[in-house]
Every structure is written in C-alpha cells, then in structure tokens.
Amino acid sequence: MKMPPRKKVKRKSAPSLQPKKDDGSLIQSIEMAGMGFWQWIVGSDVIEWSQQVFKLYNITPKEFDGTYESFLNLIHPQDRSKVSKIIDHAFSKGKNYSVQHRIKVKNGKIRWIEGVGHVVKNPKGKVIKIAGFVRDITAEKKIETERANWKNRFDLIAKSAGVVLYDFDIRSGKINWSGESSETLGYTNKEMGDVDVWGKRIHPEDRVQAIALLDNAMRNISRYDVSYRFKHKNGTYIHLHDRGFFLAGEDGKAQTMLGMMNDISDRLEAEGKFQKLIRDLSIGVRVHNVNGQVMVSNQKAEELLDFHPKGLAGLATENRLVKEDQSFFTPDELPVHTVIKTKKKKRDVVAGIVGKNNSVTWAMLHAEPLTDTSGKLVQIVTTLTDITENKKVQSALMESENRFRTLQEASFGGIGLHDKGIIIDCNQGLCELTGYTQKELIGMNGLNLIAEEYRSFVLERIVSGYDKPYDTEGVKKDGSRYFLEIRGKNIPYLGKQIRVTEFRDITDRKKSEQKISEQNAKLIAVAEDLKIKNEQLQEFTQIVSHNLRSPVGNILTLLEFVEQSQNQKEKDEYHALLKVSAEKIQNTLTELHEVLRIKQNTNIEKQHLYFDDILDATKLLLHTQIVQSGTRILADFTNCPTILYPKVYLDSIFLNLISNAIKYGKTNITPLIEIKTEIKEGTCYLTCADNGLGIDLNKHGQKIFKLNKTFHSHPESRGIGLFMIKNQIEAMGGMIGVESEVNNGTTFIVNFGNQIMQ
Amino acid sequence: MSAPVIALIDDDEVFQLTSSRMLRAINPDVTVKQFANGGVALSFFAEQAENAEELPDIILLDINMPYVDGWMFLQDFEKIRESLVKIPTIFMVSSSIDPTDISKAKSNEQVLDYLIKPISKAKFEVLINQ
Incomplete structure (x- = not known):
C-alpha cells in the first residue's frame, strides 16, 4: 500500500475536532x-x-x-x-x-x-x-440490496420459466432485457438491442400485423397478447408468444412497455399435429362455447353436417337435425344444450342430419363438458359418428326380426330366444305351452321350464351348442310335466351369440310311442310263440320227412318190385317187407297223434301220485328185461315222495328212462339204476342215473330228445321214447336235461316245474 | 369201364334190399357194400384205406341214422379221406324234403348231389354211368 509521507504521532486518543466559533x-x-x-x-x-x-x-x-x-x-x-x-x-x-x-x-x-x-x-x-x-447510508444501501435481490430472483424465475422479460422505455427506444434471452433467442441481453433491432428480427410476414396490434394496445394503454415468428440468432425463425402491458407516463401517454415472451414453436407443432389428427378423425368433432356456439370443428364434422367449414361456425345446424321418429330436435333436446344445462356428459343420442337434397345421414352424438380447475364449464366437445350404415343394417335386421316374429307367432311350437340361459324373447306358442305369460318368461332362466332332473342334461347341450332335436321333460307353471322335444341353435343376433330354442310338446307322440312299444312287446310275444310253433312245425316236417316219407318210399319201391317179380317166393318176401313199412307208418302216426295230444292238452288231469307207486308199476312192466339183465334199481323218494302230475306222463317218463338205462347198459357190468327225487328252490327234481355206455353228447346231444329210430326199437315202449317224454315234461312246464360221458353212464334230470304236492 | 364198388350207408333195411337189387339189375358186376350206419362204414374204410378193390367208387349216404348219422359221417370222413387210395363220389340220399337238409347237403364240398328217396331204377342207371 502506497501511503503519502506522513509523520507518525503516537497519541492516546484522537483530537476532537471542535467547531470553531467562526464556522x-x-x-x-x-x-x-x-x-x-x-x-x-x-x-x-x-x-x-x-x-x-x-x-x-x-x-x-x-x-x-x-x-x-x-x-x-x-x-x-x-x-x-x-x-x-x-x-x-x-x-x-x-x-x-x-x-x-x-x-x-x-x-x-x-x-x-x-x-x-x-x-x-x-x-x-x-x-x-x-x-x-x-x-x-446503511438504510439506503439496504433498499438497494433488496432491489438487486429482487431483480436476481425475478431473473431466476424468468429463466426457469423459459421466458424473456423486457422493459421498454418508449421515449428512448431502449429495451432492458432480462431472463432467458440467450437460451430462447440465441442473443445475449445486450445483443437483443433496442426496439428497432427487435422489429427487424420479426418475420416479415408477421411484422406488420404484430406491430399494428402492439400500436393499438399502446394507444389504449392496455394489455396485449400477440404471436409472431422471430429470427433466432442461428437464422431460423421461432414462434414467439409475446404478452404484456403498457404503462402511461405523467402525460397520460404510454411510457413503458413491460412484457414477456416465450418460444411456443414446440407447442404449436404439437397442436398442429393434434389438430391434424382431429381433422382426419373418422368421427366428427366440434368444440362449442358455453352458449353452444361452434368454435372449432373438424373436417368429418363438416362433412357430416354438409357445411362448408367457413359457414359452419356459429350456425344453428341443429335446425336440421331430426330424431329417429323424423321429428326435429328442440334446442333443449340437443346434447350440447343438455350438457350446458346439466354440466354432465350426454351420450348416445341418435340424430339424422337432413342434407341439401333431403337425404338423411344418421349420426350418433356424444357431448362432453370441459371444465376448468374450479369446475366451471368452459367448453363443450361434441362428437358425431356416422351410423347410417349401421342404421341400414339395423332396419334390415328389424325387418327380418318382424318377419321372424310373424313366423314364430304362426308356429305351433314354442320359440324362445335366450342369452346364456336367460330368455330375452319368446312367442305366444311358448306361453301357451308353459302356462306363463310372455312378461313372466322374459328374463326367466329357460332351464326353469325343464323338469329338474333333466336340467343338467339340457344345460350340457346349451353349452356345447348342440343343434339336433332331443327329447326331455318340461315342467309347466302349474308344476305339471309334459314330454318335450327341444331343438336349439346358436345364432348371431344384434352383435352377440344367442340361442334360439324350439319347444315342442310331444306328449301325444310319446303316448303313441308307448302304445307302439306295448304292441311291439305283444308282437314279440306272438312272434316268440310263432317261433316255437314254427320249431314244432319243423319238428313235424322232419318227422314227416324221415319217419313217414321213408317207409312210404319203400312201399312204392316194393310195390314196383312185386309187380315186376315173377317169382312167388320173391313176392312173399316183398309182401312181408311191405307190412313192415306199413307198420312203421302206423307207429309214426300214432306217435304224432300222441305228441299232438300232449301239446294241445296242457290241461290234462293231474293226480296225486306217489313216486314209489309209479316205480313199482314200471318195474312190473319191464319185469322180463330187468330179470334178464340183472338190473338193480335203487330208489330214494324221501325228499319229495309225491307230486301232482298226469299219471300217464309220469308212467311214460319212468318207463322210458328205466328202459333206456337197461338197453344201453354195458355188457360186462350189471346195470345199476339210481333214481331219486329232491326239492330245489321249491321245484321237484327227478334224477335217473345209470352205469351204462354213456352218450357222446358232443355228437348226439342235439338229437337225443328227437324222434329217432334209435329210441323206439322196443315194441313195449309203444315207440314213444325220449322225444315223447320231453314233450310231456315241457307241456307241464318242466324241463329235461342229460349229463353223460362215454363209458361213464348217463344221468337224466327232470325238472317237474311247480308240480309239488302241498 | 370196370364194375364199380358202391357203398350203401343206410339203417333202412328195406331200402338196402331194394336198392342193391336195383343196382345189380342194372349192372350185375357191381359190388354193393351195405352199412347200417356211418360208424360201421367209417371203420371199414379206415381198415381198407390202401385196398382200392374194397373201397367204394360211389357212396350213397343216408342222413337219418342211429349213432353216426350222415352229417357226422361227412365230418369224420374228411379226416380219413387223404389216407384213402381211392376217393369216392358221395351222394346224399334221404327221404327228407326239408329244404334245410337239402341246402346243407349241397353246400358240403364232399357231396356231389342230393337224392330224394325213393330212387327210381332210371336214376340209379344215370348215377352208375357217371
């Protein structure tokens, strides 16, 4: 530090400068x-x-x-x-x-x-x-500092808001710039210069209009709000939004212009895009002010309303809107006015727009309120959607629906339309069938028309979309049941899949079906009977074929031989043979007569018989054979000693079984016959077992009970045989079976049916 | 043509007698072998399987016979047929006019024809000369 030369004096305190008397x-x-x-x-x-x-x-x-x-x-x-x-x-x-x-x-x-x-x-x-x-000067300094602080803060706010602030002294032409001028405009505050520099940087196309607007505000000392393009330092133009106000000086003329400007290029671009989007929308969009006047509308709205865009704004296009019943909308009925009144959105209003040539374009109108933050209505947005095509489709649908209705009313059956089970429509036929009114049916679950135990069965078919007729049981309102045929089909209807179901009362059909099945059962029984009869006839045919035709054929041949023979000895031989053949025929005829009698005479008189008595009589009849063969007969009738049965039949059964057992005995063994009765399940059984030759049932099983020469070679048995006893037993409701092995004896089992003595 | 051997398998004695006499009347050189049922015939054929002179050229087979009837004979004959040195021609002969019998016989491959009794001399002549 350079100091002037001074003499330093050490003092305890500074001399007090006292005012002199003169000054x-x-x-x-x-x-x-x-x-x-x-x-x-x-x-x-x-x-x-x-x-x-x-x-x-x-x-x-x-x-x-x-x-x-x-x-x-x-x-x-x-x-x-x-x-x-x-x-x-x-x-x-x-x-x-x-x-x-x-x-x-x-x-x-x-x-x-x-x-x-x-x-x-x-x-x-x-x-x-x-x-x-x-x-x-502390007080003054404080004010100054505060002012500087305020200025800094202001600048900061301006910068952070991305705005440029200015203070234009009109008389000097100087502008005090602050805020974000370099960020926004590319120039420093200094480079922004005065009012002339500013004016030159405005886009030539915008300049005259902007300045005129500002001049106007200046004359009126009023606020202004103007947009113009401004040349950025980099040479491109940006969109500036410039607003502020003029302040008057003492002379009452504008002295200062205070304002701010910001870059709205991005916003304009976005708005432009959005506007383009709105314009190109396939639905009409209009923005109304709170009075209902149209402020903005897009192209589609103009098209729909058939107006030139410039003629559209504010015009009462609504005068040309008609309702579906062709009457005009009153202003209050229009959605935009509804919204103005209620401040709530109004949707789905169908309106017809009458065009120049009285053609009607149908539109769906929606109106939405736009409110500010305080909830005050600011604008109303209405949209128009062209539904003319839909309308055409709908009216076509209605027409076909009417036709369908006429058709289904004419139908004898009940028809119900249901959506997921719930009946949405039905015809009179369904009402008549079920006893419900149409009102009751609509909205009802269709399954309630089905008898409870069939509901899951029916539901299964609804869910699977089964479309063939099927039978079930229906239940009426009064709870009565009826046979029902249902046929359902899924069809598209007003944009969704519904199911059309036809109900048909088939009680009559079911009844006739029942009758038919009853008759069928009868027929089957008759057929069964016929079959048995037929089998019997076949049996007779066989008898006739084998047992009658054969001896007759022989007789014819022998007669021929007799005629041609010259030799008496030979003739005698033929005569003897003729007699044999004739006897054969006689026997067969007797058998046939017997069988027919058995078959026809099922009511033959039954007697109280003891098996012991019958066996004794049989033994007596076969005395010679029994003695000659040395046959032993063991009998046990203790389990079932008596039976109510035709005596002739029981005699026949015993005679045949015992004589067969003796006849087919083994030559080297004494025949042993064990015969006994027993009761099984309330039925009397007779078994007759021998120790004889036995029968190969695989070979002979089928013909064992048939009329066969094998079984009537014994003259004593009158040629009846097993064939005859089988017929007798069956005629009395019983059965006969055989068990046998070759060389191991034969056992016949007779089931007498319910012929036991009480 | 040498005299044929003819087998009559039938339980009807009258038929056996009349038929064999008719056959001999047609051709005195024929050999007629008589069998009362199918079982007897089968055991004879089995024994004489390699003896061509004993085996028949023609078999006349009855249906209805005790023990082994005509149908059973056909079943069993098929089993021994290959072992025979001479394969005979089989005619089924029955008094049955039952269509089931006729069709059953005609559908059997071993049976050449079905003949209904009684059989005339003329028919036997055709048969032998075949």
Whole structure:
C-alpha cells in the first residue's frame, strides 16, 4: 500500500475536532443533519474527527488515536483496500473523492458509510489538507440490496420459466432485457438491442400485423397478447408468444412497455399435429362455447353436417337435425344444450342430419363438458359418428326380426330366444305351452321350464351348442310335466351369440310311442310263440320227412318190385317187407297223434301220485328185461315222495328212462339204476342215473330228445321214447336235461316245474 | 369201364334190399357194400384205406341214422379221406324234403348231389354211368 509521507504521532486518543466559533454554525448544522466532519492536515499524523464521526463509528475519542492505520482498521476488510486507494489517490493527484464502504461497529453489525473528501491546496497547488464529511447510508444501501435481490430472483424465475422479460422505455427506444434471452433467442441481453433491432428480427410476414396490434394496445394503454415468428440468432425463425402491458407516463401517454415472451414453436407443432389428427378423425368433432356456439370443428364434422367449414361456425345446424321418429330436435333436446344445462356428459343420442337434397345421414352424438380447475364449464366437445350404415343394417335386421316374429307367432311350437340361459324373447306358442305369460318368461332362466332332473342334461347341450332335436321333460307353471322335444341353435343376433330354442310338446307322440312299444312287446310275444310253433312245425316236417316219407318210399319201391317179380317166393318176401313199412307208418302216426295230444292238452288231469307207486308199476312192466339183465334199481323218494302230475306222463317218463338205462347198459357190468327225487328252490327234481355206455353228447346231444329210430326199437315202449317224454315234461312246464360221458353212464334230470304236492 | 364198388350207408333195411337189387339189375358186376350206419362204414374204410378193390367208387349216404348219422359221417370222413387210395363220389340220399337238409347237403364240398328217396331204377342207371 502506497501511503503519502506522513509523520507518525503516537497519541492516546484522537483530537476532537471542535467547531470553531467562526464556522460553528455551519458545522453545527452539518452535525445536526447526522453528518460527521473530519479533517487531515498534511504534515500532522492525526485525523481530526467531529463528535458526529465518533457517533457514526460508534467509538469514543479514547478508542481512536487518530492515526491513518487506526482509521483503516475500522473499515470492513473487504472495502479496506478500495478506501485506501481512493485516499492515496486524493493525496497524490489532489483530487476530491467520494467513497462508500462498510464498517464493522462494536455490536458486530455492518454499517454503510459514505465518505466525501475535499482536497485543499495552497496557492502553489500543493495539498495542505483534506477535509470532508461522513454519513451513515446503511438504510439506503439496504433498499438497494433488496432491489438487486429482487431483480436476481425475478431473473431466476424468468429463466426457469423459459421466458424473456423486457422493459421498454418508449421515449428512448431502449429495451432492458432480462431472463432467458440467450437460451430462447440465441442473443445475449445486450445483443437483443433496442426496439428497432427487435422489429427487424420479426418475420416479415408477421411484422406488420404484430406491430399494428402492439400500436393499438399502446394507444389504449392496455394489455396485449400477440404471436409472431422471430429470427433466432442461428437464422431460423421461432414462434414467439409475446404478452404484456403498457404503462402511461405523467402525460397520460404510454411510457413503458413491460412484457414477456416465450418460444411456443414446440407447442404449436404439437397442436398442429393434434389438430391434424382431429381433422382426419373418422368421427366428427366440434368444440362449442358455453352458449353452444361452434368454435372449432373438424373436417368429418363438416362433412357430416354438409357445411362448408367457413359457414359452419356459429350456425344453428341443429335446425336440421331430426330424431329417429323424423321429428326435429328442440334446442333443449340437443346434447350440447343438455350438457350446458346439466354440466354432465350426454351420450348416445341418435340424430339424422337432413342434407341439401333431403337425404338423411344418421349420426350418433356424444357431448362432453370441459371444465376448468374450479369446475366451471368452459367448453363443450361434441362428437358425431356416422351410423347410417349401421342404421341400414339395423332396419334390415328389424325387418327380418318382424318377419321372424310373424313366423314364430304362426308356429305351433314354442320359440324362445335366450342369452346364456336367460330368455330375452319368446312367442305366444311358448306361453301357451308353459302356462306363463310372455312378461313372466322374459328374463326367466329357460332351464326353469325343464323338469329338474333333466336340467343338467339340457344345460350340457346349451353349452356345447348342440343343434339336433332331443327329447326331455318340461315342467309347466302349474308344476305339471309334459314330454318335450327341444331343438336349439346358436345364432348371431344384434352383435352377440344367442340361442334360439324350439319347444315342442310331444306328449301325444310319446303316448303313441308307448302304445307302439306295448304292441311291439305283444308282437314279440306272438312272434316268440310263432317261433316255437314254427320249431314244432319243423319238428313235424322232419318227422314227416324221415319217419313217414321213408317207409312210404319203400312201399312204392316194393310195390314196383312185386309187380315186376315173377317169382312167388320173391313176392312173399316183398309182401312181408311191405307190412313192415306199413307198420312203421302206423307207429309214426300214432306217435304224432300222441305228441299232438300232449301239446294241445296242457290241461290234462293231474293226480296225486306217489313216486314209489309209479316205480313199482314200471318195474312190473319191464319185469322180463330187468330179470334178464340183472338190473338193480335203487330208489330214494324221501325228499319229495309225491307230486301232482298226469299219471300217464309220469308212467311214460319212468318207463322210458328205466328202459333206456337197461338197453344201453354195458355188457360186462350189471346195470345199476339210481333214481331219486329232491326239492330245489321249491321245484321237484327227478334224477335217473345209470352205469351204462354213456352218450357222446358232443355228437348226439342235439338229437337225443328227437324222434329217432334209435329210441323206439322196443315194441313195449309203444315207440314213444325220449322225444315223447320231453314233450310231456315241457307241456307241464318242466324241463329235461342229460349229463353223460362215454363209458361213464348217463344221468337224466327232470325238472317237474311247480308240480309239488302241498 | 370196370364194375364199380358202391357203398350203401343206410339203417333202412328195406331200402338196402331194394336198392342193391336195383343196382345189380342194372349192372350185375357191381359190388354193393351195405352199412347200417356211418360208424360201421367209417371203420371199414379206415381198415381198407390202401385196398382200392374194397373201397367204394360211389357212396350213397343216408342222413337219418342211429349213432353216426350222415352229417357226422361227412365230418369224420374228411379226416380219413387223404389216407384213402381211392376217393369216392358221395351222394346224399334221404327221404327228407326239408329244404334245410337239402341246402346243407349241397353246400358240403364232399357231396356231389342230393337224392330224394325213393330212387327210381332210371336214376340209379344215370348215377352208375357217371
């Protein structure tokens, strides 16, 4: 630090600058204005202060020794060099000065001081002293700082909002720019220049209109809001939104223009895209003001309403809107007015737009309210969708529906349309069938018309879309049941899949079916009977074929032989053979007669018979054979000693079984016949077992009970055989079976049926 | 043509007698072998399987016989047929005019024809000369 040469004096305290009598009034008045007076005589090392200076510095004379160092120490360190420079300058150059600086007073507070120094020179121009005033400017400084702070904040806000602020002094043409000018416009605040520079940067196409608008606002000292293209420093144009207001000066004319501008290029671009989107939409869109007037509309809306866009806005197009019944809409009925009134959206209003040539375009109208944040209605958006095609389809559908209805009303059956089981429509036939009214049926679950135990069965068919007729049981309103034939089919109807179901009362059919099946059963029984009869006839045919035709054929041949023979001996031989053949025929005829009698005479008289008695009689009849063969007969009838049976039949059964057993006995073994009766399950059984030759049932099983020569070679048995007893047993409701193995005897089992004696 | 051997398988004695006399009347050189039922015939053929002179050229087979009837004979004959040095021609002969019998006989591959009794001398002549 360069300091002027000064003599340093050490003093306890600074000399108090007392007002002199000659200039006392001046200093006094200065002091009274709160200013302190000081002087520093060159050559002395002491700065003299008036009382007021001590007050301003808030120190006592004892605390200040008046030296320059002490003075500098009192100054705020950040301002110290500034003050020292100025004072040095004043000494060396002899120039007056004025300086503002801070001091730190005892209580730690900062105080702003303004010091003014006046240099006093001798006639030779040499500085002899500096004198001056100091005053407290803290209050003024505070205001200034605050203002600067506000300005900073304002700039910050402007920057963060991306806006450029300006303050245009109309008279000077100067503009004070602040905020985001370089970010937004590319220029620094300085480069933004004055009003002429600004004007030149406006796009030539927008310039005249923008300036005219602003001029107008200026004349009216009013607000303005204008958009124009502005040339960015990089040479491109950006869209600026510029708004603000004019302030009048004292003369009542515009003096200041305060405003802000921001770049709305992006927003415009987005809006442009959005507008294009709206314009190109296949639905008509219109924006109305709160009075219902159309503010904006897109192309489709214009097309639909058949208006030129320029003629559209504000026109009461609604005058040409008709309802589905061809009557005109009253203003209150229009959705836009409904929304204005209720502030709630109104949807699905069908309106016909009558065109120039009275053609009607049908549209679906929706109206939506647009409100601001406070809920106040701002705009109404209405949309129009062309539904003319749908309408055509719908009316075609209605027509076919009417036809269908006529058809189904004419149908004898019941027809129900149902959607997931719920009946949505039905004909009178269904009402008549079920006993419900149409009102009751519609909305009812169709399954309730089905008897409970068949519901899952029917539901299965509904779910699977089964489309063939099937039978089930229906239940009427009164709970009565009836036989029902159902046929359902899934069909598309008004945009969804529904099921059309036809109900047909088939009670009559079922009854006749029942009758038929009863008759069928009868027929089957008859057929069965016929079959048995047929089998019997076949049996007779066989008998006739084999047992009658054969001897007859022989007789014919033998007669021929007799005629041709000349030899009496030969003739006698043939006569004998003729007799044999004739007897055969006789026997067969007797058998046939017997069988027919058995078959026809099922009511033959039954007697109370004891098996022992019957066996005894049989033994007597076969006495010779039994004795000759040495046959032993073991009988046990204790389990079932008696039976109610035709005696002739039982005799026949015993005779045949026992004689067969003897006849087919083994030659080397004494025939043994075991015969017994027993009761099984309430039925009497007879078994007759021998130890004879046995029969190969695989070979002979089928013919064992048939009329066969094998079984009637014994003249004593009258040729009846097993064939006959089988017929007898069966005629009485019983059965006969045989068990046998070759060389292992034969067992006949007779089931007498329910012929037991009580 | 040498005299044929003819087998009559039938339980009807009168038929056996009349038929064999008619056959001999037509051709005195024929050999007629008589069998009372199918079982007897089968065991004879089995014994004489390699003896061509004893085996028949023609078999006249009755249906209705005790023990082994005509149908059973056909079943069993098929089993021994291959072992025979001479395969005979089989005619089924029955008094039955039952269509089931006739069709059953005609459908059997071993049976050449079905003849209904009584059989005339003329028919036997045709048969032998075949």
